[in-house]
Amino acid sequence: MAATGTSNRLFDAVALGCALAIIAACGTPQTADAPAATSAPHSAAAAPSVRSVIDPRYMSLGAPDWDWKVLSHHITHDRQVFDLQPPEETFTFPNKCRGCNHPAATARLTVYAQGGYDPAAVVTGQEVTVDAGEGYYLPPRWPAGAVLAWEYDKNAWATAQGRSQTAAELGLLQELATQLRPAERIPIRFPASLSTLPADMPLSWAGNQLRIDDTQLSFDGCGQGPFDVPVAACSEPSDKLSMRLNRANEFSSHKVTERGRQEVYTVPVQIGGKEGFINEGRSTEAAIKAAPGVIVVFDYTGPADRFAEVLKNVVWAPDLIDEATWPAVADWVKQQ
Numbered sequence: 593m594a595a596t597g598t599s600n601r602l603f604d605a606v607a608l609g610c611a612l613a614i615i616a617a618c619g620t621p622q623t624a625d626a627p628a629a630t631s632a633p634h635s636a637a638a639a640p641s642v643r644s645v646i647d648p649r650y651m652s653l654g655a656p657d658w659d660w661k662v663l664s665h666h667i668t669h670d671r672q673v674f675d676l677q678p679p680e681e682t683f684t685f686p687n688k689c690r691g692c693n694h695p696a697a698t699a700r701l702t703v704y705a706q707g708g709y710d711p712a713a714v715v716t717g718q719e720v721t722v723d724a725g726e727g728y729y730l731p732p733r734w735p736a737g738a739v740l741a742w743e744y745d746k747n748a749w750a751t752a753q754g755r756s757q758t759a760a761e762l763g764l765l766q767e768l769a770t771q772l773r774p775a776e777r778i779p780i781r782f783p784a785s786l787s788t789l790p791a792d793m794p795l796s797w798a799g800n801q802l803r804i805d806d807t808q809l810s811f812d813g814c815g816q817g818p819f820d821v822p823v824a825a826c827s828e829p830s831d832k833l834s835m836r837l838n839r840a841n842e843f844s845s846h847k848v849t850e851r852g853r854q855e856v857y858t859v860p861v862q863i864g865g866k867e868g869f870i871n872e873g874r875s876t877e878a879a880i881k882a883a884p885g886v887i888v889v890f891d892y893t894g895p896a897d898r899f900a901e902v903l904k905n906v907v908w909a910p911d912l913i914d915e916a917t918w919p920a921v922a923d924w925v926k927q928q
Contacts, residue, residue, distance in 0.1 A: 593744075599878045600848070604906050605873050609829070609901070610664075615618050616672050619853075622651070629870055637927060639690075640791075640793065640823070640925055640926040641787070641926070642786050642788065642789045642924060642925045642926065643671060643789075643791055643793075643794035643795070643925065643926055643928055644671055644794050644795035644796075644925035644926060644927045644928065645669050645794045645795070645796050645927075645928060646668065646795060646796060646797070646798060646927070647777070647895060647927060648667065648740075648797050648798045648809075648850045648920075648921040648922050648925060649665070649778060649779050649780065649782050650665060650667070650777065650778045650780065650924055651672050651703060651772065651773065651776065651777060652772075652773040652774075652776035652777070652778055653674060653701070653771055653773070654774055655771065656676055656773045657769070657815070658771055658773075659679045659858035660676050660677065660678055660679060660699075660768070661676060661677040661708070661727055661907075662674055662675075662676055662680075663676060663677060663697045664799065664800055664801055665696065665799050665800060666797065666798065666799025666800065666801075667797065667798045667799055668752075668796070668797055669796060670700070670704060670705045670708040671703060671704045671705065671708060671736070672701055672703045673700065673701070673703075673750050673799075674700065674701040674702075674704050674781075675697035675700050675840075676697060676698075676699045676700070676701065676768070677696060677697055677698055677908075678699060678758060678759055678764050678768075679700065679730050679760075680693065680700070680758050681698055681756065681758050681759065681765070682742050682758065683696045683698055683757075685757070688920065692901070697725075697755075698753070698754065698755045698756035698759040699753065699754055699755065699759040699764075699768060700748065700753045700755070700764070700766060701751070701753075701772065702750065702751050702752075702753075702901060702924070703744070703750045703772065703774060703839075704748060704749050704750065704751075704820050705748065706745065706746070706748045707745050707747055707748075708748075708749075709741075709748075709749040709751070711728070711743070711749055712827040713811055714728045714730060714739060714741040714751070715728055715763050716730075716865070717729050717731075717739070717741075718730075718731070718804045720740070720762065720766070722740065722742035722766060722769045722770075722856070723742070723766075723769055723770045725742060725744075726742065726884070727740055727741060727742030727743075727769070728740070728741050728742070729765070731760075731763050732754070732757075732760045732903030737753055737754050737755040737756075737759075737760070738753065738754040738760035738765065739751055739752070739753050739758075740752040740754075740756075740762070740763075740766065740768075740769060740901055742764040742769060744772065744774055744815070745774070746775075749773060750769070750774075751830030752765040752768045752769055754776070772861045778852070778920045779921070779923075780920065780922075781868075781915060781918040781919065781920055781921070781923055782807060782809065782918060782919065783837065783882055783888060783904075783908065783915075784835065784836070784864065784882070784885055784888055784906050784907065784908055784909070784911050785882075785907045785908060785909075785911045785919050785921075786835075786902070786903045786905050786907070786924065786926040787903070787907055788905050789811060789902070790828040792813050792831075793811040793812055793813065793830050793831060793832070793833060794811060794812075794813070794925075795810070796811065796812055797809070797810035797812055797923070797927050798921065802805075805839050806836070806837055806838055806839055807836075807837045808834055808835070808836045809834065809835045809836075809921065810832065810833070810834050810890035811832065811833040811834070812831070812832035812833070813830035823845070825913075831892065831893050831898070832892070832893045832894075833890070833892050833893075833894075833905070834890070834891045835888060835889075836888065836889040836890075836891070836893075836899065837886070837887070837888055838887040838888075838889065839885050839886065839887075840885065841879075841881070841884060841885060841887075842878055842887075843855065843856075843857055843879055843887060844887075845857070845871070845879075847873075847926075855869075856871050856872055856873060857869035857870065857871055857872075857878070857879045858870075858872045859872055860902075861878055861880060861903060862889070862903065862904070863880050863888075863903045864903070864904070864905075864907055864908050865908070866880060866882065867880070867907065868880030868903075875899070875901040876891070876892040876893070876894065877889070877890065877898040878889045878893075878903060879900075883907065883912035883913055886912055886913075890902070890903065890906075905918060907924075
């Protein structure tokens with residue numbers, strides 16, 4: 593977790609001309625999803641009562657035979673961010689732990705909502721062609737790396753950043769740009785939904801961190817996401833809830849005693865009618881092995897009695913083995 597947060601901050605530190613705007617998360621295109629992305633019926637979707645300040649659907653990126661690695665992807669109130677690795681990449685993060693080197697995300701694609709990016713810094717760069725349109729390229733200025741920026745819609749910009757010698761090549765960044773399809777949306781599916789949540793805790797962040805097939809949803813008034821990054825002009829501070837899907841068969845949190853590694857989720861609790869466990873050292877954190885390979889962790893910053901109500905309002909997908917039955921998050925939240 594810490595390594596990912598550091599990586600995100602490094603990318604954020606070199607982003608050029610970024611202007612945060614409290615608007616819907618890259619939600620300008622309102623085209624319908626393709627038929628294959630149609631959501632499965634779900635009881636919690638009949639009358640959504642959970643607020644959302646983002647559009648919880650990923651923008652489409654990459655043709656079926658595209659060979660870049662998407663290492664993480666997340667959505668905030670004013671942008672979607674993809675961390676990637678080109679197929680030619682050879683760089684790995686230095687790590688003395690043998691076998692601990694995760695693939696290096698040496699490229700970042702950021703797609704801003706309308707008005708969410710000020711291009712003043714990049715329009716001084718080299719004029720280039722981007723997907724048959726106009727763009728601007730700033731060559732590497734290490735450690736900042738290279739930046740390619742283009743307007744994908746009126747007053748809506750995207751940037752591609754190359755953080756290694758390979759990823760900084762103009763041709764590779766142009767290739768990355770051509771793979772973006774901002775009008776095509778892919779629903780985020782999750783094995784559990786919420787029938788209700790306090791109005792001051794809207795869905796404000798969705799995505800994944802270390803593993804592309806794990807998913808986290810964050811609900812809070814300020815859209816901080818999992819790294820508690822301060823958000824400008826936050827007018828709705830609130831408690832924070834995260835729901836985290838881990839595709840594993842064992843809980844990731846443990847304690848080490850003289851008897852060896854011990855479980856910390858030991859206090860039984862009902863989570864949407866299923867038996868889960870509270871963290872014995874933290875009464876507002878709970879986890880459940882909902883199905884083989886499906887672990888869901890709930891983490892809350894508010895009082896324990898309010899957390900108990902949250903757990904009661906969890907609704908599980910009809911078939912936790914079949915992901916096609918998992919509800920699309922967009923079906924059970926109300927975007928505002």
